[in-house]
Amino acid sequence: MDFVKAHLKPIAAGVEIRAQAVDPNNCRCLIENCSRSSGVDLVHVLHREAAGDPDQIASLEWAWNLPKNALHLDTRRNVFFCGLSLKQLYRENKWCLLPDPSDVKRYDGVILPHDRETFPVVEEKEFQYTFLPIQEMEDIYITRRTENPNGVPTVEVHHYPYADFPKITSHVHPIFAIAHLGTILSNSFFSPNIRRSLFKQYPILLDILALRNHWISGLPSRAANDPTYIRQQPSMGLDYHPNSRALDSETTSSNGTHTPQRRIWARPLTPETESSPVASNSLPSNGYSDIGSSSARSNTIPPRRIQPPRAAKTKAQEKQTWSHTTKNVSQQRLTRRALRCLKNKRNREEWTPRKIGKWAKNSKSSPSTVSPTPGPTMMKARRSRRRRG
Numbered sequence: 001m002d003f004v005k006a007h008l009k010p011i012a013a014g015v016e017i018r019a020q021a022v023d024p025n026n027c028r029c030l031i032e033n034c035s036r037s038s039g040v041d042l043v044h045v046l047h048r049e050a051a052g053d054p055d056q057i058a059s060l061e062w063a064w065n066l067p068k069n070a071l072h073l074d075t076r077r078n079v080f081f082c083g084l085s086l087k088q089l090y091r092e093n094k095w096c097l098l099p100d101p102s103d104v105k106r107y108d109g110v111i112l113p114h115d116r117e118t119f120p121v122v123e124e125k126e127f128q129y130t131f132l133p134i135q136e137m138e139d140i141y142i143t144r145r146t147e148n149p150n151g152v153p154t155v156e157v158h159h160y161p162y163a164d165f166p167k168i169t170s171h172v173h174p175i176f177a178i179a180h181l182g183t184i185l186s187n188s189f190f191s192p193n194i195r196r197s198l199f200k201q202y203p204i205l206l207d208i209l210a211l212r213n214h215w216i217s218g219l220p221s222r223a224a225n226d227p228t229y230i231r232q233q234p235s236m237g238l239d240y241h242p243n244s245r246a247l248d249s250e251t252t253s254s255n256g257t258h259t260p261q262r263r264i265w266a267r268p269l270t271p272e273t274e275s276s277p278v279a280s281n282s283l284p285s286n287g288y289s290d291i292g293s294s295s296a297r298s299n300t301i302p303p304r305r306i307q308p309p310r311a312a313k314t315k316a317q318e319k320q321t322w323s324h325t326t327k328n329v330s331q332q333r334l335t336r337r338a339l340r341c342l343k344n345k346r347n348r349e350e351w352t353p354r355k356i357g358k359w360a361k362n363s364k365s366s367p368s369t370v371s372p373t374p375g376p377t378m379m380k381a382r383r384s385r386r387r388r389g
Helices: 002-006 013-022 048-052 054-063 084-091 101-105 174-185 192-201 204-215 221-225 271-275 277-281 315-349 353-362
Strands: 040-044 079-083 095-099 127-133 142-147 153-158 168-170
Touching: 013 040, 013 079, 040 084, 048 054, 054 204, 079 084, 084 095, 095 101, 095 174, 095 204, 101 174, 101 204, 127 174, 174 204, 192 204
Parallel strands: none
Antiparallel strands: 040 079, 095 127, 127 168, 142 153
């Protein structure tokens, strides 16, 4: 998980701008209804760490009738505003947003969930949710700001299991809430007792779990030849226009009012991909692009940077450069000469049976007439020329 977080692209400022434009709660906390001054931040319904599983993202794209590389988890339909304390609890899967049963049932077919071809198109902009405590919320109470009929602000306190908590209205799309809640229920580390208790209290969770498992069941063999899923890559200088089916359209600009057509997973580049102009300028295959965006980032090669004119070198600088180059060449020659001498020395010192046999065969004299190797001669003592007093 830490590795995935380290390779996620940072959230662009445009994500918050787009969420502010469609949030029916005026950027207040979705649960506590407190203002931004009380500490409110963005929360992803389906965690951004899902970028670490490209197979799951590809399956969701296929199930949701989206083109390949069209899913972007930073879309405004996957984020909402929440207080910092509740945000941390949400990140720890302590609570979640339960979609309205009518929004869940629309994705169920007659026998099996809808396939790619029959996946429903939802045109609504706002949806109803229920605050659902999942685990370890027994000691936590929630304060929610409301107004009485006279317009006077009041604060309500809700205790576990929050049976009197009001319905929540949000712009979050139900498919993200279903995918996130199904991921929690299917986790092998999730308590079986809590799972059975939730299924008994909320039977709609069984449908949510079945939908999520169907959506991530993998790509069929025909996906590689499906023109609605595998779009032809645009040529250089053209924009990529994915099919907008599941959500409303959004256009380009990272920090503007629209979600860019790209993924958020930033894989470490290898030397081969860094040096390849096609790999660095084409649409990435392992990351995220926006859901429902109507245009894309351009694949044009960035213009070459023009270097400013440099001042002419002085004679001293040219002489210093020439001396430095000559010195390097001399060092290279010296190194090559030393390597050759070392190689020849090793060849002379290493006597193998093959070399000995070859030497004996080429020798004209017999072994009995071979003169012994003369020993080292004694050097004559050098007479000192210093005069003695």
